[in-house]
Amino acid sequence: MCGIIGCVGRGDETLETLVHGLESLEYRGYDSAGVALGGDSFGVCKTSGEIEQLRAALAEQSLSGSVGIGHTRWSTHGPPTDENAHPHQDCTGEVAVVHNGIIENYQELRDDLTAAGHTFKSETDTEVVPHLIEDELASGAAPEAAVRTAVSQLEGSYAIAAIVDGTDALFAARNDSPLVIGVGLDAEGTGSTNLANGPYFIASDVPAFRKYTAQVIYLEDGEFARLDGSLTVTGADGQPVEKAVETIEWDPEETGKSGYDHYMLKEINEQPRALRQCLRGRVDELASTVDVESIGDLDPSGIQFVACGTSYHAALYGSQLFEQAGVPSQAYLASEYASSPPPIGDDLVVGITQSGETADTLSALREAKQRGAETLTVTNTVGSTATRECDHALYIRSGPEIGVAATKTFAGQLAALNLFTLATVEDSQRRSSVIPALRDLPGDMQSVLDNSTAAEVAEEYATAESFFFIGRRYQYPVALEGALKLKEISYEHAEGFAAGELKHGPLALVTDQTPVFALVVGDGPIARKTVGNIKEVQARDAPVVAVTDGQSNAATYADHVLEIPETNPRAAALLTNVQLQLVAYHVADNLGRPIDKPRNLAKSVTVE
Structure with a gap:
């Protein structure tokens, strides 16, 4: 996994359409990227690293074609290397495939293909697919039939897009991994709902092609699509399937x-x-x-x-x-x-x-x-x-x-x-x-966003050894979420606890280098017990940041206060949460982390 883009019918703009689509999918997380173009010519370019490195590689390589596929990879089988990046090819170099998901029987397939004389260049599960297609082509199958037969041998989850040298078509199939088709604009600039006009796009998520069209078709498990001068969707039995064209309401801006x-x-x-x-x-x-x-x-x-x-x-x-x-x-x-x-x-x-x-x-x-x-x-x-x-x-x-x-x-x-x-x-x-x-x-x-002092708190504690977050009832899930946000984007150690659990073990970790963010709303028994927990950590010299509506005396025992308005305790959870989001953001910013591209993480995790 992680991001797929494909298109047909964009002419000389095919390559730039693919790269733009990959850039629009960067938010999903990735560690390598690549594209393949086919039609009159055929070629692949792929690199580990970010899309800027792919653009640099493309500048040194002449690729053109009327049909293409692209991929941003988040490593599951093998580390992020040029060889493991998608698209993957067969032995002849005439097939290119991109894939999201996990092929569970790939080792068995790979062993059989190796015994039959195929040579593999990567550690990925995906690479078995182009070799399976190669075998079918060698036996005389047409490209579409070859892709269908190859896909039928796979077990596991997959969203697959494939192109074959000499064929102005893109083939796609899905099972337990998302694929959406974009129906392009006709000559009059209106959405083509009769499926007889191009261009067409295929992607793992709509932002990849939203710049070009708002008309989409969602593929279901077991369905197979052929995109060329027209669009055909068939079921697992090969029979045509009528698909509804839906309109995406949000603007690309x-x-x-x-x-x-x-x-x-x-x-x-x-x-x-x-x-x-x-x-x-x-x-x-x-x-x-x-x-x-x-x-x-x-x-x-x-x-x-x-x-x-x-x-x-x-x-x-x-x-x-x-x-x-x-x-x-x-x-x-x-x-x-x-x-x-x-x-x-x-x-x-x-x-x-x-x-x-x-x-x-x-x-x-x-x-x-x-x-x-x-x-x-x-x-x-x-x-x-x-x-x-x-x-x-x-x-x-x-x-x-x-x-x-x-x-x-x-x-x-x-x-x-x-x-x-x-x-x-x-x-x-x-x-x-x-x-x-x-x-x-x-x-x-x-009001919280306009008046928050989270940036100042983050600046003071950005280099702390560890961060603790505590809360009770509705604030307990927020404490867990606050710790997760900080871990995700700052790479610093953080833990969230039900406030009463600190004294049952975690208190041993509290020092003057472990700031504790205490979520305290209202002035009832729950708030008073949490204030008691604040006193426990303060006695161990831990700095305390109280996130509070001011109804309790939590601020009295805190080194810093992040304020929220008084409201119902259920709504207060959303307000304390936004303060913790801002803390996480500013800590990560102080540390110079790549906030929108945290290492090892993907936006949509489509593998188990």
């Missing part, structure tokens, strides 16, 4: 930096708008009602959340919302759920995934469906695999998020989960106390 130094900072500052989009049309404050049409008339008696990473922290938050409403609920790491699923009973299973393509979460949802559970996904991506496979979908409406470290989508997930509980299981009394806080949330968050 939304994926730019808009003057910010980093996508992450831009997206942190976009959160008030993202929250308004999430809440718009769903909340009637006068009637004290919430209506989320896409989830139907759900009335869950129990809920199992499945998610990974940041989305798992949202799942923990959502689980607490339902528990507080009297509905048994539990959050599971999707990778653990899929390998050893707990009893389902009549529980609703909710998969939280920003991209709608997270492999572990999809696997958990499929396991749940196989066992008869009703499923719902909370996602940001219309048309994603999760939305197509689940019974219901709750969209967070955050708009495109380019930064690898999730920010505005986490806020959107928490807001959407509030809507979910309010619309399904909570009574009018609870709704009347929460809805006004949700209404005020975008403005409260803008």
Whole structure:
């Protein structure tokens, strides 16, 4: 994995279209890149490192063609080297393939191909595909049939795009890994919905070609596409499949930096708008009602959340919302759920995934469906695999998020989960106390963004040995998320804890070089207990940063204070979170880290 782009029908602009597409996919994370062009001529150029290095290599190599594929690789099989970069070729150099996913039977296939005389140049699982195609071509198969037969031998997850020398066509197939087709503009500049006009694009994600078209077709598992002067999509049985053309609503300008130094900072500052989009049309404050049409008339008696990473922290938050409403609920790491699923009973299973393509979460949802559970996904991506496979979908409406470290989508997930509980299981009394806080949330968050002193706090502690984050109830998932954000983009050690757990072991690690960020809202028993935890770490000489609404006396014991407005405790979690996002960003910036391209990480993890 990680990013695929392909196009036909762009003429002399094919190469630049591919490279632009790869640049638009940089946010997904990668460690090498490459392109292949075919048609009248055939050639491949690929390098380890960033796309700037690919551009430099292309400047020394003459590539042209009317059909092409490109790839940004995030290493799974073999380190990031020129040889392991995609596209991969066969022995004759007449086939080029790019691939996302993992081919589980690649070693068996590779052994058979090696015994048959094929020579491999990389350590990747992907390289078996062009050699399989080569064998089929050698036996007399036409290019499309050769690709089909090769794909039929694969086990595992894949999104594959292939070109063959002398053929002005691009072939693509998917299974458990996303692929979307872009339908280009006709001569009049309107969207070609009759599928008889080009150009056409194929990509792992829409931003790769959004500059050129907003018309898209989502491939399903087992489907195969041929893109040339027309577009043909067929099923696993080879029969044509009618596909609906959908329109992407967001503007390509939304994926730019808009003057910010980093996508992450831009997206942190976009959160008030993202929250308004999430809440718009769903909340009637006068009637004290919430209506989320896409989830139907759900009335869950129990809920199992499945998610990974940041989305798992949202799942923990959502689980607490339902528990507080009297509905048994539990959050599971999707990778653990899929390998050893707990009893389902009549529980609703909710998969939280920003991209709608997270492999572990999809696997958990499929396991749940196989066992008869009703499923719902909370996602940001219309048309994603999760939305197509689940019974219901709750969209967070955050708009495109380019930064690898999730920010505005986490806020959107928490807001959407509030809507979910309010619309399904909570009574009018609870709704009347929460809805006004949700209404005020975008403005409260803008106030935090406008007045935060996180930059000064980050500057003082950027070189600390370690960072601890503590919180209780709704603030506990935020503490976990704050630590994750700091780890992701600063590469510094950070840990999040339920505040009461510090004294059960982690307190041994506390020194004057481990700042503790304590999340304290309100002035009830929970706040007072957290203040007690602040005193515990202060007694061990740890500097304390209180993230608080000022209702408790937490500031009295803190070295620094990051303020948030007073609000409902559920909404306060989103406000303390934005302060921690800013801390993580400014620590990483002080340390000179590549904030939008953290090492070893990818935006959409489509392998298990």
